[in-house]
Amino acid sequence: MQRLLILGGTTEATALAQALPTDRWIGIVSLAGRTRQPLTIPAILRQGHFGGVDGFVNFLKAERINAVVDATHPFAAQISHQAAIATDQCQIPLLMLVRPPWEPQMGDRWLVVPDLAAAAARLPGLAQRIFLTTGRQSLASFSALKDQWFLMRMLEPPPPELPLPPGEVLCDRPPFTLTHELDLLQRYHIQALVTKNSGGTATCTKLAAARQHEIPVVIIERPALPEGDRVSTVAAALKWLDQQS
Template sequence: MRSPAHVLILGGTTEARHLAAALADRPDLHVTSSLAGRVARPGALPGDVRIGGFGGVEGLTAWLREHRVDALVDATHPFAEAISANAAEAAQAARVPLLTLRRPGWQAGPGDTWHSVASLAEAAALLPELGERIFLTTGRLGLSAFCGRELDSLHFLVRSVEPPEPPLPPHAQVVLDRGPFTVEGETALLREHAIDVLVTKDSGGAATAAKLVAARHLGLPVVVVRRPACPQGVPVAADAEAALEWLLTVAHRP
């Protein structure tokens, strides 16, 4: 009897969890999920789980070879650009098929006032002309971009899953919370803190999209940091179901 094909998922996202759950029920596929270890208490995952980095491209390449990985799925956060680049190089070096699993980005709709920017620094540069009370939902990293002297008069409400890394803006209040969020809850939060600008990354997905609807209802401008492009030449799946279809076509190839 042929041994199960080994699938390595670079995970941490909702889509990665859904895919791991789908693979765990298949006797022809063996799944290992790899988490970066940045979240102190990650939720339980089916299959094997490893925590921590690989040591760059060379380390990941060696792991793929040593553990006889038959297919690699990059299901990391849409803004984990360095990890995705490493995965593409390592997969090519180890001759392992690679798929990028990325949920679609958000799209502006009628009534939205969005400002699309390429970076956190570009987002920060726009703020003085947009408002004075800012809701920052860009995660716990990179907040130094909002610490410039020209922003010292602005007030920031910073929300992240875990305590953000310093430095923080001088007038910053931190809220620790994890989605999914509701439109009603987000609207109440924006009103309670008299927010007049929302800043977010285009992470996509439904779990944190309610803030965009709340901003639309309140007529607030939204600064959206565009996600980096996926590595060239790597196929992309939008959900776990499409990723599973791809895996079934490549994992058992000789």
């Protein structure tokens, strides 16, 4: 049996763990440990940081890992770079499973920005009431904006000490239907959406809702990922695993 480390926290990671041929692979899914109630995953689960590249290397050796699939969120670039360095040091094959980014469609008003700071800088003069969907860890980047009102959606409530911009926190878990998103935009009189270009189907209805409401979308580009083997589907990842000796 071979031991596969899946860097998780995404639907793709869970789907891969579920589809793994159990006659050949033992799956170990690693989560950063940020979500207090992670989904049930059909694999051995470990939670918490590795402790940088050195900690990652120690884990690979201690757990006798034969291959790694990095199926983390496209914006979790730090762990992806650490995985690339650690697997290279240990001479272990690494595959990145990265879902395709969203592409603008006819009728979209996308304002593409490189990072959170640029997204915050784009808002004054653009809109007063904003739907902010960039996650808990990003709220501080918007906290200096006192003249805007934010509907801040995230999985779990932010820690009390975190500086927030004016507005309302909404804790909810995808997937979200188009009707749900259209209703939110209308109920809160939203004039602009801010999102990362996460890709995938679980949260893409907010883009369709923004299109229908003809409101601008400030969309944050993905950070650069390391060089190396990369696929965009679970099926392709399984094929790659099949080719590993």
